[in-house]
Amino acid sequence: DAGITQSPRHKVTETGTPVTLRCHQTENHRYMYWYRQDPGHGLRLIHYSYGVKDTDKGEVSDGYSVSRSKTEDFLLTLESATSSQTSVYFCAISERDVSYEQYFGPGTRLTVT
Amino acid sequence: GQQVMQIPQYQHVQEGEDFTTYCNSSTTLSNIQWYKQRPGGHPVFLIQLVKSGEVKKQKRLTFQFGEAKKNSSLHITATQTTDVGTYFCAGRADSWGKLQFGSGTQVVVTP
Numbered sequence: 001d002a003g004i005t006q007s008p009r010h011k012v013t014e015t016g017t018p019v020t021l022r023c024h025q026t027e028n029h030r031y032m033y034w035y036r037q038d039p040g041h042g043l044r045l046i047h048y049s050y051g052v053k054d055t056d057k058g059e060v061s062d063g064y065s066v067s068r069s070k071t072e073d074f075l076l077t078l079e080s081a082t083s084s085q086t087s088v089y090f091c092a093i094s095e096r097d098v099s100y101e102q103y104f105g106p107g108t109r110l111t112v113t
Numbered sequence: 114g115q116q117v118m119q120i121p122q123y124q125h126v127q128e129g130e131d132f133t134t135y136c137n138s139s140t141t142l143s144n145i146q147w148y149k150q151r152p153g154g155h156p157v158f159l160i161q162l163v164k165s166g167e168v169k170k171q172k173r174l175t176f177q178f179g180e181a182k183k184n185s186s187l188h189i190t191a192t193q194t195t196d197v198g199t200y201f202c203a204g205r206a207d208s209w210g211k212l213q214f215g216s217g218t219q220v221v222v223t224p
Contacts, residue, residue, distance in 0.1 A: 035214075040122075041157065042201060042216040060210065090155060101146060102212070103153040 003027050004105035005090050013113045019078040021108050024089030025071075031094040032074040033102065034058075034085040042091065049074055050097075052081060081112045117118055117204045119215035126222050127191045133220040136185040136202035145185045147214070148201045156201060168187065194222050 001025030013019050023032060033048040034050060035058075045058030045064040055066050065077045078085055091105040116136045126132050136145065147203045157160045160169055162178035162185060173196075175188040176217040186203075189196055199217040206213075 040216055042119075043203075043214040045211060048211070092156075101158040101161055102156075103158065107155050 003048060004093060004103060004110050006089075009106065010109045012113060015082060016080050019033075019081050019110065021076045021089055021091075021110070023038060023074045023076070023105055025074075025093050027093060027095075027104075028071060029093040029095045030071075031097065031100075032068065033092040033094075034064070034074065034076045034084060035090045036060065036085075036089060037107075038087050039041050039089055046076065046089075068086075083112050085099040085108060086112045116206075116213045117197040117202060117210065117215040119202055119218055121218055122216065124180060124220045126196075126219055126220060126224050128192055128194060128222055130192055131188065131190045132192060132220070133186055133188045134200055134203070134220075136187075136215050138183050138206070139205050140206040140208065141182050142206050143182075144205055145182075147176060147185075147187055148203065148214075150197050150201065150217070151198045154161045154198075189220075192220075192222050196220060197222050 005024045007022045011041045034046040035043040037043050044060045046060055046064050047058055049055045049068040059095045092102040094100045094102045120135050146161045147159040149159055150156045159212050160176050165182050167178040173190045177186045199219045201217045203212045203214045203219045
């Protein structure tokens with residue numbers, strides 16, 4: 001498996017609280033992605049990064065922000081968590097552009113009560 | 114809406130049988146990728162197809178990219194319990210810019 005870790009692995013939080021999920025890679029890959037996975041929807045892209053401080057929106061970016069201050073770290077922040085953001089969040093990396101194979105982290109299960 | 118459609122959503126297979134899962138797009142794709150996710154796990158890259166009509170094999174798995182590059186299939190022969198999981202296709206079209214994942218085919222294998 002590629003060197004990707006996510007923290008925390010599980011989190012329960014209350015509606016309205018801020019939440020930050022962290023993705024850390026040791027592969028020095030340029031591209032990093034945040035997806036959410038919900039039953040019946042597969043994997044939906046939230047945000048991605050194509051370099052340090054270079055990020056762009058995915059198809060479900062509302063309510064989420066990201067930051068990448070170092071090559072190895074990509075943070076996903078829910079400014080004010082809502083119940084609709086209860087999901088499993090996966091970080092992924094790829095060596096080259098978005099057409100290339102992606103390697104996924106172990107995931108973070110987030111529950112917003 | 115979903116730009117990459119996968120069918121079936123759910124496949125129940127007897128061990129030793131063959132089955133096929135399909136991935137369809139209304140737009141011509143520049144490439145198609147397949148991933149497998151075991152229950153409780155994360156998606157793992159299996160293969161990428163780029164050329165029209167391309168066929169690639171990995172042991173008992175056969176992947177095909179359609180001639181028009183709008184569809185793809187994954188065929189598994191002699192299914193084993195280790196094949197349990199959800200199989201996702203992901204395609205990229207020039208107009209999309211980014212990979213779009215299908216909703217997956219969940220495979221259950223009974224001994």
